[in-house]
Amino acid sequence: MSGTDILALAACGLVAIGLYGVVAQAEVLRKIIAFNLLGAGVFLLFGVVARRGAAAGLAADPVPQAMVITGLVVAFAATALALVLTLRLHQITGAATVAEDPPSGAAPDPASEP
């Protein structure tokens, strides 16, 4: 087993950990963090594919690398949007989760929205 194979398994593990976090955690913020871990695992799989495609004197295939750089920036933009939505949800309803039945304690806070 080569070093790249070990890192490939790490990427699969990262996807699994992220997927578990997205499904099993209640807070939206933690779901966003877990989703980013899942994304990092997918990007790492691209890195493994790039490394396996090393040729022509290059350490890794540049095409998957360029796709990952594009993906990282788009993932950041999507995360920023998700976080702002989370914050706005919290400001309007006081909720930190997207449970179907909002708890009675989380009444809308009129002070936060004058």
Next chain:
Amino acid sequence: MTAGLLFDLMMALAVLGTAAWTLAARTQFAAVIGFVATGLLLSLVWVRLGAVDVALTEAAIGAGATGVIILYVVARLRGGTAEISAATPSRAQRALAALLAVAVGGVLALAVLNLPDPAPSLAEAALAGSAPLGLGNPVSAVLMAHRGLDTLLESVVLVFAVLAVWSMAADHRWGGAPGPVFRREESGPLSLLARVLPPVGIVVGIYIAWVGADAPGGKFQGGTILAAMWILPWIAGLARPPSITDWRLRLMIAAGPLTFLCVGLAGFAVADGFLSYPPSFAKPLILLIEAAMTLSVAAALACLIAGPPERRLPPESMAADRR
């Protein structure tokens, strides 16, 4: 070789360990720290995979900028423990989720370990295509020429993300400066850093963007550093971000995609079509796009980090902005 193998194994375990810890962390703050640590370890893994350009992007955007915006939300989000525990899936549901995660991870691992050998590669094609462009960094050549459309669309995504974040502002706050207002720090480490670091950081950011043509680096990595150099004096209260209705800020954010689009359309007239460059004039055009994109990436990232406007400007300064 064995030392390298051992290092890879350690890195893999460290990444998985910090990722698991991120999920298990009790407080949200600890979870964010775990996430940033995972990102920084991942950038080392990227170096091991021979992808230094990606390592720089991962450290700057994946760990750094993402960590900052999550931390910023953690500081303002106060979820009730009762609400969270009520919404948390039951033990059986979590066991099912774990089963699903292990199954997906296992199938992925099986697929990755059984990839064809030797692997297909576009390295030679990319290298052959980048020499006529005058670019020494094949990753930049792919980003700017071979897959130029991806990069163009991505730059537009950044503009749309800024628009979406701004549109989250309450109506009466529209026209204010993005983000909260920080108290001015006259002394202390933050104030010192915010005064001393930007001159150095701006040079480093521009250098990394410039050197991307021939070495690892580029507009996204350099632009992120420039954005950080804008954010730092803002957090220290030394500088105020411009109002979101300021046309100069809007122009900065849109300059990159607009330049890219104009050069792309010019390709119809002077080269083979959309987003193709005339062979004798490719490098200057690419550098022009890279320069405009660096500015736009820096402005867009800074606005995404700052968030929607939270306080309306006083009327007199709004009047001054309108002029």
